[in-house]
Amino acid sequence: MKSFPDRKNIGSERYTFSFTVKDSPDYFINASFWGTGDYIHTMSSLFRIGDCVMIENPLIVTKDPEKERFCPATSSLYRLLLTENHSAVKVFPDREADPRLISIFHLPVKDNRDFFSLGDIVANGQSLDGNVLNILAVLQSVGETKYFTTSDGRKGQRCEVKLFDETVMSFCLICHGYHERQVMLFIADTRVTFDSFRKSMVATVTSKTIITVNPDSKEAELLFRYAKEFSETGALDDQEQFGDHVSLDSISDVFTVTQLKLSIQGNDKQDCIYGVTYAFITILNLDASVSKVIRSRCAKCWFQVTDEMQRCSNPACPGNPNLEITTGFDLLVDITDHTGTLKSCSLSGTAAEKTLGCTAEEFLQLTEPEKTALKWKFLLERCKICLKVMSSPKSRNGIRGNILSCTLAEPLEVRQALSSVAL
Template identity: 50%
Template sequence: MAYSISAQNFVAISDLHPNLARPSIIGVVIGKTDAKGFPDRKNIGSERYTFGFTVRDSPSYFINVHSWGREDYIKSLSESFRVGDCVVIENPLLQTKEVEKDEKFSPSTPSCYKLLLSENHSTVKICTHNEVDAKLLSLLKLPVKNPQDFYSLEDIVANGQSLDGKIINVLAAIKSVGEPKYFTTSDRRKGHRCEVRLFDETESSFAMICWDNESIQLAQSWVPRETVIFASDVRINFDKFRNCMVATVISKTIITTNPDTPKARVLLKFIKENAEMLDLDDDMGDELRESINLQTILGVYTVEKIKMEALENEGKTEPFYGIVFAYISTLNIDNETTKIIRNRCAKCRYVVNESTDTCSFCSSLSSSEATPVFPSFDLLVDLTDHTGTLHSCRLSDTVAEEALGCTVQEFQALTESQKTGLKWHLLLERSKIHFKVNFSANSWTGLRVSLLSCKLADPVEASLNLLEKAK
C-alpha cells in the first residue's frame, strides 16, 4: 500500500543513535533474505519466523533490518515489498551491532547499528516511486562496495581453487537466466535454485547460482545481454560436477543492477558492440570451456527419451546431461566437401573468423597482440539406437580426438582410404556416450546435443542397460 511521505520527518541512517524516540527512516531496499522458520525454544513444538533486509538512504550509509515473529506476520511483511522498493520504517528498535556475529550472515554495513522490527510497535510502509526523491532512487545504481574492487571472470578462473570458499565482488554481464528449479530435500524441506550465466570481456560463460527466492525473483528481471550487475560479497566455490569455479549468491550478497560506474558502462558498451559475436557463441558451445566431471552424470537415456525430455523442457535455458548407448550412424570424416576442422583461439577456444583468421572475442579487447590459434575437430554426427536417431550432434575438440583415436595433426596426415577405414572402425559400433543438451533457438532442431565423451561400449554394460530400459 502506498504511503504519503510529504509531511514526515525522517532521521538519516548516519544520524541514528540509541536516545532517539520513535524514529522514522526512509530508504530504498537494496538487499533482502527469505522468510525462514526455526524452533521456538519458549514454546516447544512451535516455530518463530524471521527475515532481514538492507535499507539505504545515502551513498555512504545503509543499515540491516531484522524482524522476528509469528509466521503470518513475518510472511505478510516479507511479501509486501521487494528489492528496489522504497520503504518507510517507523518506530524500530535501535541496537548496537556486534560486527563479527551480526555480519557473519548479513551484509556488511557502515552503520554501527542494526534495526529490529516489532510486530506490536513497528511498521514498514511502501512508497511509490512517484513520491520519492530521484536522488533516493539513484542509490539503487550505486554498488555498496568500491566499484573498482572486483574480480574479472578471467581472474576467478585463473586463480582456480585458491579462491574456493572466498567471498568476493564480481562485475559481469548477464548471458542467460535459467528458470527456477524446485525440489524437495531428503528431510522434506522444499527448495529452489536458479542458474544465471555471466560473461565479461575476459570470459564468455561463468555460472552463478541463486538459492533463495529473493535473488531468484531479482534474476528473473534481468534481460540477457542488456544487463550488467555488480555482485557484492558472492561466494566462490569449486564445483565438482562441472570441474570448475562457480559463484553463489548468499545472505551477505547485495546485487546492484546496471550500476552507474565507469567500469560497468565500459562492459555495457562491450556487450552491445559484440552482440553478433555473442550470438555465434551460442552455437559454438560452452562445452569447450567447461570440464564436466563425467562421474557425476548417471542418468541413462534412449534417443526417444532425450527427445521427450527436450520437448517437455522446450524454451528452458538450463541444459540437461545424461548417458546414451547408441551407434554413430553418420560420420563424414572422409568427405572433402565437409568442413570438419576449424581454427580456434588458443585463449578463449572460440572458433575464429575464417576470412580474417582472428578471434571476434579476443580481438574486441584493447590488446594489440594477435592471439594464436590452433586446429580443432568440429564434427556433426548422428546418433541412433533402437528408439530413433538424433541428428547433427556436435563432436568437437579433445572429445573428438579421443573418439577418433588421433590428434588433428595425425588425422590430416592420413590418406583418404585411411580416413574411410577409421570411419568404419567407429560407424555402427555401439558406444557409451555422455551428452549435454542445450536448447538453442538458432538450431534448426531447437536443441543442441554435444558429446562430452564417446567410447566403445562394454557389451555387458550396454546389454544390462538396454534390458533395464525394456522393463
C-alpha cells in the same frame, strides 16, 4: 527463513529472515523479522529484491558484531528489528513506487571502480584464495538449479552461473539460485576460492553478498557495449560448446529424440535440457576432409581461425593483437532413434576425444583405413548419448544439440532404459 530453539518456551522454535534496504545512494541497512513459522513464511514470500516497501514500527538496535558476520556490511551503525506483534511491511505496487527509490536500485553499494576484473582473479590464482572482493561482469548463462539436504536436515539449492568480461570468456559463480537473463552484474563482497575439481578460480555468493543488477555506472556502460559487440560476432555461441561443466552423473532423465525436441520447443522459459537418449549415430564423417573434423580456434574467445592468421578475426577478442591457437575435434553428428532424427549435434573438445579414444593430434596420424574403421565403430550402432539440447533461433530447426558423452550401449541397458520411457 531460519529457525532457532526458543529459550523461553522449551521445545518450540522461533523463526526469522533477514533483508537489506536502502533509501539513498549512500545509505543502506540490514533488517531482521522474527515471529512464528507460518507468519515468517508468509512475510518472507511477500516481497522480493527490487520492491519498494514501507517498514512500520521497527525497533532500532545497535549492531551486534557477532551477528553482523553473516549479513552484508552496511554503512549504518544500527540494524532494524521487526517482530510479528509490533511491526509490519507494506509493499507498494510498481505503479505506486517512488521513482527516486527505483533509480537508486541500480547503484552499486560499493564504489563503481572498486572491483576486480575476471582476468585479474584468474591471473592471481591461489594468491586470492579465500578473499572477499567485488566483481563487475556480464551474465553469460545460468545452469540448472540443484537441490540438496544438509546434514542437519535443512533444504538448500545451488546453481552455477557463468560470467564473462573483456578479459575472460567464462568464469563460474556459485549461488543459491538465479532467474535473471541477459544482465550486467555488480557483485559486492563475493568470496573467491581455488576449486581443485575445476582447477580454476570460482566465486561464491555468501550471506554478505549484494548483487546489483544492471548497475548504473560508466564502467558498466563500457562493459555492456563490449558485451553487445562481442555477442553479435557469434563467438559466445561457439564458446558455449566448449564450456559446459555439468557433471555427467547428474544427467539421468531418459528421452526419445522426439521428446527432446518437443520439450525444448514447447517451453519458452527453459533455455536448455540435459538428458540421455539411446540412439543410432547416422552421420559421422570422420573420413571427410580434415577441416570438417578438426578446427583451430582462438584460445581466448573460441572464434574459428586458420593457421595462416596473424591475429583473431573477432574484433572484440581480448587476446588481440596476439593470437594463441588451440586445435581440437569439431564434428557435426546426426543421431536417430525410432521417433526421429536430431541433426547436426556438436561433438567436440574432450567429449569427442573420450568418445573416439584419441586426441586430435593422434587422429591426424591415423591412415585413411584406420579413420574409416574408427567411423564404423560407431556409425549405425546403438549408443548411450548424454547431451544438452538448447533453443537456437539461428539453427534451421530452432534447436541445437551438444553431445557431452557417447558410448556404445549394452542391449540389456537399452531395454531397461526404454521400458521406462513413454514411446
